Amino acid sequence: DCFFPCPYGSQVILIVFCFFHSSGFSIVLCVCVYVCAWFALTNLSLFSLFPHRISLNTLTLNVKSDKVYTRHGVPISVTGIAQMKIQGQNKQMLAAACQMFLGKSENEIAHIALETLEGHQRAIIAHLTVEEIYKDRKKFSEQVFKVASSDLVNMGISVVSYTLKDVHDDQDYLHSLGKARTAQVQKDARIGEAKNKRDAVIREANAIQEKVSAQYMNEIEMAKAQRDYELKKAVYDIEVFTKKAESEMAYQLQVAKTKQQIEEEKMQVMVVERSQQIMLQEQEITRKEKELEAKVKKPADAERYRLEKLAEAERLQLIMEAEAEAESIKMRGEAEAYAVEARGRAEAEQMAKKAEAFQNYKEGAMVDMLLEKLPLMAEEISKPLSAANKVTMVSSGGSEIGAAKLTGEVLDIMTRLPETIEKLTGVSISQVKTVFQTICLFKC
Structure with a gap:
């Protein structure tokens, strides 16, 4: 509102x-x-x-x-x-x-x-x-x-x-602003044209002045000659011819001198140019030598020095590694030899004692060895069962079932071992008690 x-x-x-x-x-x-x-x-x-x-x-x-x-x-x-x-x-x-x-x-x-x-x-x-x-x-x-x-x-x-x-x-x-630059250019052109015309007029005036002066001089000379024509005609003629000859000779001499100076200047220019070319060639040779030294010689020397040092270091490394390896092999060989010697002595002593025991207690020693191996035999008998993923047991109803049947199978195999051992060795397991008592008395 x-x-x-x-x-x-x-x-x-x-x-x-x-x-x-x-x-x-x-x-x-x-x-x-x-x-x-x-x-x-x-x-x-x-x-x-x-x-x-x-x-x-x-x-x-x-x-x-x-x-x-x-x-x-x-x-x-x-x-x-x-x-x-x-x-x-x-x-x-x-x-x-x-x-x-x-x-x-x-x-x-x-x-x-x-x-x-x-x-x-x-x-x-x-x-x-x-x-x-x-x-x-x-x-x-x-x-x-x-x-x-x-x-x-x-x-x-x-x-x-x-x-x-x-x-x-x-x-x-x-x-007028647009004409300013045009006028400036036109002014410069007119000034240049005026200067050229002025120089031409000056040169033309000088030529005319020289011409008039020469004409006046000739008229004066002609007047003098006319005045003294009868008296000095011969002298003036001789002087005129002499002056003309001298003038012509002077002109020719001056032309010859000018040509000689021009030739000398040309020779000087050629000498200077040749000297500069020689100097440039020498500088180019010096530059190329320095460039060769910088790009080829010095890098080659540096590379050779680097390779020599690398070879020397590699040789020392190989020598030290070989020496260390030899020392290690030597010490390892000595240790292994000592271990083999000690193990041999122990085994020889053990074998001698076992031979002596077997000599004295043939059947008892054999029973002792069999008793030591019974657990291993039981382990080997049951090992295939431990590797089974699934066991299916079939019973007719008159025998055990489940785990009791499985362990019963293992025990049945174990109870048959004494008969097998007696057949193989001629030693009865029932004699184990007597043998153990004899062994205990022997060890005591």
Whole structure:
């Protein structure tokens, strides 16, 4: 709700309803309720409804500033193209736009925005030079856009874009800027042409002067000769011929000297060139020798030294490893020999005692050995059963079943062993008691 004071002492209550359409328009319905003091006194009230629309379309403005004086006092005309619109997405800017432009047509809104933008454009032109505006149009456009945006946003209008379209003047100032470089080039060309013409004229004048001087001298000589023609004709003729001959000889001599000097200079140049070539060849030879030494000799020496050291270290390592291996083999051999010798002595002593016992107690010793092996025999008999994963026992009903039958099978095999032993050795297990007593008496 926006409230505005009424000049007649009343109060205007403005209620704004915004409806957005898919075509881009925003329909703003404003309901204005006027409460006037005069109707309040007479207990009367008037409610009036005024529907209004405000366009949210983009406005294209042609901003012209004619004959604006720049910083250096040069009048120029500038034309810019600005795109702007009333911002409908921002509630604060929309409310400000309603306050400023509600009830105004699109042309009136465009005129207000154009006047504001044109004022900022003129102000910025006044702070810049013609060169700055003409050469850096982007900078000028950015300044106008920045200043105008900050001012128009308070009216609810946002500047979408601003582009400088045209810059011209009535004094041909911009045209003169383009001619400056051309004029400079033309001036240099004219100066060069004038210098060449001047030199040609000077040389021509010198030639004419020499010609005139020679002509005057000849006329003087001719006058003298005419005056003394009769008296000195022969002398002057001799002198003329002599001077001509000397002049010709001097000319030829000078030509010969010049040619000789040229030949000498050529020889000097050839000598210097040859000396420089020899020096360059010597430097190239020195460079190649140093390059050969740096790239081939020194790396080869370093590689040879490295290989020698590696071979020496490998040889020492092999010697030390061989010596250590020999010492280890020697000590291991001595230990094994001592162990074999001790084991041999023990086994020999044991065998001797066993032989003596067997000699004295043949049957008893044999029974003793058999008794020692009985547990091993029982273990070997039952070992196949321990490796079985599954045992299936079949009974006819007249014998034991389960684990008793399994152990009974093992015991049955064990009870048959004495008969087998007696058949193999001739010794009866029943004599074990007597034999044990005899062995015990013997050991005691």
